[in-house]
Amino acid sequence: MKPILLMSGWKIRNALRTTFSDPRKYGPLIFFTLFILGSIALTTFGFNSVPVDPANGRAINPEILRAITTFCMILLGLSVIDAGLGDQLLAFPMSDVDYIFPSPISRRIVLANRLPALTIGAIFFGGMVLIVFSSVTRFSHSTIPTHSHYSAPGWIPTVALIASTGTYFNLAMFVSIMVPNRSILHRYMIGVFVALGASIALIWWIRGASTLVSIANSNWVRIPFKPSSLASDILVAGFNHQPAYRTLLYLLIGYGVSLIPLFVTNTNWYEQSIASAERVSTIRQAAKGGLAGVMAAKSASFKHKGVKTYTVSPFGTGAMALFWAHLSAAWKKPFANFIAPAIGGIVLGFLAAAISAKNNSALIGIGLLAGITAYLTLFFMQIARTAAESSIRRRELLSPLPILGWQAVLANLGVPIVAFGLFCLGAALAYSVTGSQYWSMLAVAFVVFMPIRMASRMSLQYVVILGYPDLADKLQQVVSNCVYGVVALPLIVGEGILLIPSLILRSIWLGIFTLTIVQIPMLVLTLYLAGKASEKAIATGEPVNLWRLLSRQA
């Protein structure tokens, strides 16, 4: 253990030195870590310590809360075990593979060296659950009248969540080192995961909360998922004013017991670890080439039955040829790039219609659809970001092409725009075929307004990314994200202002029409700016100054 401890000490010392001399390298990581730990500490000590007056707060039934928490903790535990079936837990850094694995340090000690990483994972995920739980139950009180005062989470739930998640992490690590063909089990696990989530949602939908509570309390759930059920007991103990020390003790014992199999086995897991480490290293390398690169690398790591041909005939000239090349690359993973967004849209469209019908209010369903779409927008923007970053990496390939700047931007962003368009089309079609209230408005908003707005935002983000072209500089990338947020915020506020007449006149059609009309010149402008920026940045490799670009247009 001593050599590894020595080395870890040197690594930490050198990383701190590097951080102080060049904060760009580890500064964002340290900031993020402190932010997460600070949030967990704030939640643990006193953030929720304000007593809630039963007359003002929201009433929560502790039994239903415990059932929901139990199922959430089970899903978290299963997802952690699923991580053990993937590569992440067993993938040691390649330097460990080259220097520690061949050295006379026993495998148990090498494994013990992994424990801090597992504990950090447990603190992170446990902390996230704590923060979400506290946010949801804040200003709430129990429906049990005699126990109407919600006590602060304190340190017990925090330790309980870390112990519960840590137990699952230890089990996941054990699965990692004992199961050679993990990728097959990983696929089954995803199936179990989806089926469980869907079953919980269906039971809630059809049979109501009481059935969910009785299932959560049954031994079928409590025994196999003991760490989850004990952690849930502790989380809701504040609502029942029940002592939680003994439950915490059981959880800590369980955590200790879960460490035993890890250190009893003498399996030579180096071979599996090296395979994982090499796969993760390849994927990280491929990530520099954008999302398509990651998908291709992941795809190559799976064994396919038969031969899969990737050849798509070339089509078009100039920018169309470039767009077609991106489309052909994305077609190598048709499910992820095209089919999943379309199916996702269709499922959400039907779900929104069903919720509207169940609640006799179209606004609830449409609100849910809009909320999820807004969240997914962030995901599609991230895909567009990697597409823009890939264009910087392929600068030497792109710069000699005789294509106008705006055409190149449109070609590079083509795949994420098409994917988002398919999502919107799927949602609009599904909602419309049900004939739900406001279907025509929703169809216009999703088929016309949303794709144009998304293309405009992606173009704007493209300009900002070209302003910070050093992709290896983490600080630049954080700043780039912030700058995009600052630039996009006035546009969101502007859209809000444009909606005021439609709110006054109570006309949704007017709102949709106004926003759509405004998006068209906006798209032209952002595409033009992105084109100009692209012509400069892709040709010279120099960062683009957004203000100079705007003032030159002015």
Add this chain to the structure above:
Amino acid sequence: MLQILSLTKRFGAMTAVDNLSFSVNSGEIVGLLGPNGAGKTTTIRCVASLLQPSSGTILLNGHNVADDPVAAKRTLAFVPEVPNPYEMLTVMEHLRFIAAAYRMEEDLVHAEEILTRLDLWDKRNDLGASLSKGMRQKLACACAFIHQAQVFCFDEPLIGLDPKGMRELKSMMMERRAQGNAILISTHMLDTAERLCDRVIILKKGQLIVQGTVSELKSQLMSSAESSLEDMFLELTEGTPAA
């Protein structure tokens, strides 16, 4: 010192190494040759206990690698094909770590000499992240020579080295041979193997097709005494007759 007995390694349906047996004796440099995919790296990785053999036995200085890996590896120095140093460790800290891992009592007495010979002494306080590809290779070699190993396994050690580095490394290998160490080198550089190795083993599709000293193999297999190891290698592995 190094004995490989009936080693077989399968990856699923693919047999990478098939019933391979050979030994490397004390004071001997043995070259492991073969085309890409012949099983050279797999064999060396099995010796370093990085891969679990499907069957067969590997003995390092009398210790069975499968039964007593820690004792076996204490006598082994391994240099991978593409070394990845710790980005946040300096060159000297790499050596200190290896010294601690191998429980060296005499703390880095040869460090300055080894690093100087490999042109790394001036970079001893540089982080691994700042080293070039060739320097990384040299660092891995320095780590191999710093402890008192008895068996050395090098996987393509000369790739990426400058001419001076190559010469120093070869000379260090020959010194170790003179001290009675056993050295196994996997390489594609046939002219180097011809000059450096006492014996060569040629693998093809995981199987040993021929082994012996270069002169023995020439006399057995080639019609012309002027034929090189390269001619012999191509004829054995590709069926291409000597020019």
